[in-house]
Amino acid sequence: MPHASAAAVAATTDPEAASLPVGALPATRLAVLGAGAWGTVLARTLAMNGHTVRLWCRRPERAEAIAARRCNAAYLPDLPLPATLQATADLADAVHDVEAAVVAVPSHAVESVMQRLPAVPALVSASKGFVSDQLTRVTEVLQRVHPESLVAVLSGPTIAAEVARDLPAAVTVASDDADLARLLQGWFGRPTFRVYVSRDVNGVEACGALKNVIALAAGMSDGLGLGANARAALVTRGLAELVRVGAALGGEPRTFYGLAGVGDLVATCSSTRSRNHQVGERIARGEAVTDIQASGVTAEGLATVRHVVPFADATAIELPICREVHRVTYEGKAPAEAISDLMTRAPRDE
Amino acid sequence: MPHASAAAVAATTDPEAASLPVGALPATRLAVLGAGAWGTVLARTLAMNGHTVRLWCRRPERAEAIAARRCNAAYLPDLPLPATLQATADLADAVHDVEAAVVAVPSHAVESVMQRLPAVPALVSASKGFVSDQLTRVTEVLQRVHPESLVAVLSGPTIAAEVARDLPAAVTVASDDADLARLLQGWFGRPTFRVYVSRDVNGVEACGALKNVIALAAGMSDGLGLGANARAALVTRGLAELVRVGAALGGEPRTFYGLAGVGDLVATCSSTRSRNHQVGERIARGEAVTDIQASGVTAEGLATVRHVVPFADATAIELPICREVHRVTYEGKAPAEAISDLMTRAPRDE
Numbered sequence: 001m002p003h004a005s006a007a008a009v010a011a012t013t014d015p016e017a018a019s020l021p022v023g024a025l026p027a028t029r030l031a032v033l034g035a036g037a038w039g040t041v042l043a044r045t046l047a048m049n050g051h052t053v054r055l056w057c058r059r060p061e062r063a064e065a066i067a068a069r070r071c072n073a074a075y076l077p078d079l080p081l082p083a084t085l086q087a088t089a090d091l092a093d094a095v096h097d098v099e100a101a102v103v104a105v106p107s108h109a110v111e112s113v114m115q116r117l118p119a120v121p122a123l124v125s126a127s128k129g130f131v132s133d134q135l136t137r138v139t140e141v142l143q144r145v146h147p148e149s150l151v152a153v154l155s156g157p158t159i160a161a162e163v164a165r166d167l168p169a170a171v172t173v174a175s176d177d178a179d180l181a182r183l184l185q186g187w188f189g190r191p192t193f194r195v196y197v198s199r200d201v202n203g204v205e206a207c208g209a210l211k212n213v214i215a216l217a218a219g220m221s222d223g224l225g226l227g228a229n230a231r232a233a234l235v236t237r238g239l240a241e242l243v244r245v246g247a248a249l250g251g252e253p254r255t256f257y258g259l260a261g262v263g264d265l266v267a268t269c270s271s272t273r274s275r276n277h278q279v280g281e282r283i284a285r286g287e288a289v290t291d292i293q294a295s296g297v298t299a300e301g302l303a304t305v306r307h308v309v310p311f312a313d314a315t316a317i318e319l320p321i322c323r324e325v326h327r328v329t330y331e332g333k334a335p336a337e338a339i340s341d342l343m344t345r346a347p348r349d350e
Numbered sequence: 351m352p353h354a355s356a357a358a359v360a361a362t363t364d365p366e367a368a369s370l371p372v373g374a375l376p377a378t379r380l381a382v383l384g385a386g387a388w389g390t391v392l393a394r395t396l397a398m399n400g401h402t403v404r405l406w407c408r409r410p411e412r413a414e415a416i417a418a419r420r421c422n423a424a425y426l427p428d429l430p431l432p433a434t435l436q437a438t439a440d441l442a443d444a445v446h447d448v449e450a451a452v453v454a455v456p457s458h459a460v461e462s463v464m465q466r467l468p469a470v471p472a473l474v475s476a477s478k479g480f481v482s483d484q485l486t487r488v489t490e491v492l493q494r495v496h497p498e499s500l501v502a503v504l505s506g507p508t509i510a511a512e513v514a515r516d517l518p519a520a521v522t523v524a525s526d527d528a529d530l531a532r533l534l535q536g537w538f539g540r541p542t543f544r545v546y547v548s549r550d551v552n553g554v555e556a557c558g559a560l561k562n563v564i565a566l567a568a569g570m571s572d573g574l575g576l577g578a579n580a581r582a583a584l585v586t587r588g589l590a591e592l593v594r595v596g597a598a599l600g601g602e603p604r605t606f607y608g609l610a611g612v613g614d615l616v617a618t619c620s621s622t623r624s625r626n627h628q629v630g631e632r633i634a635r636g637e638a639v640t641d642i643q644a645s646g647v648t649a650e651g652l653a654t655v656r657h658v659v660p661f662a663d664a665t666a667i668e669l670p671i672c673r674e675v676h677r678v679t680y681e682g683k684a685p686a687e688a689i690s691d692l693m694t695r696a697p698r699d700e
Binding site for chain 1: 575613
């Protein structure tokens with residue numbers, strides 16, 4: 001267990017309908033690793049709840065800029081950051097004496113950051129992606145490199161720019177350790193940021209990773225101007241792909257149909273603010289993936305789909321949308337042809 | 351069975367992965383009852399597939415206008431209608447010698463239209479709503495008034511204005527009679543209008559009705575400017591309400607998570623072209639429901655929610671979103687307060 005009084009928390013909560021009053025936990029020290037938009041917004045959320053938060057930035061100049069201007073100019077130039085949020089480029093300094101560290105670096109960087117990280121009582125993944133062709137989940141990496149830490153995942157429909165504006169959002173926190181999940185619920189929970197608790201780490205992570213690939217497809221469909229019906233059909237057939245992959249990784253049906261599954265899928269596929277959706281649109285409008293990546297845009301779906309297709313080959317799980325996204329992004333297929341091939345598959349019993 | 355050669359169709363189709371070539375069925379005579387946007391678009395779709403289609407209009411002047419101008423100026427002024435689509439205000443004339451009639455009138459008008467309708471081999475509901483506080487489904491009315499007819503339902507994510515532009519869409523047709531479902535698949539199916547087959551009439555209809563209430567809530571959320579995260583959370587919690595009502599009415603889980611369930615929910619909740627979504631937005635911006643209705647707008651969700659709340663009372667099924675929509679639309683509650691109450695319910699295990 002982390003240092004905080006988890007027993008006290010557990011005593012106040014009923015496992016069936018646990019209702020933890022927002023702000024019920026004493027303020028503590030927490031770290032967020034990764035100063036992208038989502039890491040910054042999560043750090044701000046924790047700081048606004050009264051916690052002392054250190055935000056680790058890979059680049060020293062970004063840490064200095066945040067310290068000097070009290071905002072993350074690269075991602076959220078209009079968002080003032082609380083004084084209790086301190087930026088640092090020193091990983092050991094970031095996690096010194098913290099109760100938990102939230103990992104919000106791109107999934108491909110998780111392993112190397114974990115290798116350099118000192119021991120931390122609890123590690124919380126906020127990264128959405130797989131890290132190998134066997135669809136290794138991010139918390140598996142956290143646990144392998146840091147067997148001494150408790151691990152959890154935070155996921156759900158969370159367009160960062162909206163959470164930054166304090167618009168309402170609801171997320172899921174999942175952990176094998178119920179006490180850690182309750183602590184996270186208390187640390188993060190605000191009237192505009194609802195935190196639901198789950199035990200299904202595998203399912204939550206599978207959904208969070210795969211939905212980015214479906215969002216690329218939805219972005220392509222929107223970029224081609226195909227409308228809400230086509231997008232809804234893609235989301236529905238995409239949900240079926242989430243369910244198949246999630247089940248193969250040991251996830252539970254209720255997760256696929258909850259906030260971390262259908263919720264995140266819907267938000268990512270229908271918001272023009274979602275990075276993966278934006279990249280799908282740009283591809284549909286003729287931009288090359290290599291050019292988009294060269295412009296500095298990170299869309300997790302582009303990395304995830306490279307892992308998902310070999311997995312589909314190895315397991316014979318049917319993932320037609322993922323396969324078409326891979327054909328478009330890495331095999332030169334025209335987006336219009338890919339979407340058309342998806343829409344004109346022979347009609348079947350549903 | 352309707353007149354057409356269902357046996358021939360059945361022989362060409364494998365029940366597990368039935369693939370019926372588009373246009374494989376001989377052209378026939380069909381009727382569509384109700385010349386709203388959706389009825390008109392369905393009639394056009396059938397006519398474009400080579401069938402002779404009669405479109406019944408409640409008002410003679412509309413039938414005359416369609417005959418004169420070859421378009422439905424009230425709903426789809428820019429959509430030319432094929433010459434094989436004939437409009438009539440005479441119900442007996444509309445269904446004379448047809449193989450099937452598609453019922454696309456508002457759900458509150460279904461009973462009276464059915465009472466006046468001569469016998470027809472097959473009746474297909476394209477109306478999305480309940481017709482009583484016991485959540486009587488539209489096909490139950492069709493079957494009660496016309497026990498001699500086979501019945502089916504057609505549903506799914508189908509914003510009419512998009513289907514009118516031949517943008518891709520996918521729908522579900524459900525019937526207890528598998529042969530009728532296959533015929534409908536053949537009659538309606540086009541490269542841009544994919545038709546999937548199901549046996550779960552109850553589930554398909556429950557989803558089609560309830561999603562309109564959730565769309566009112568999503569429209570209110572969007573009207574209040576709450577963003578994609580809030581809308582996605584509403585859609586997710588709304589899906590749970592669809593599942594609870596659908597299960598109570600005997601529907602199957604795969605339906606709730608398919609095109610007629612999550613698909614239609616996503617399209618209706620995320621398209622500004624959805625009537626129910628539009629009405630939700632107008633309510634959020636301060637318009638009174640009575641004024642909106644007086645302006646001639648029909649949003650099925652407004653009628654459906656009046657039936658759903660007594661049902662929830664009688665069955666003790668938890669439907670918090672439906673209840674809040676009812677409070678806003680008929681009990682004078684402020685939309686912002688209703689959405690806030692939904693978002694700030696005590697956090698629970700998901």
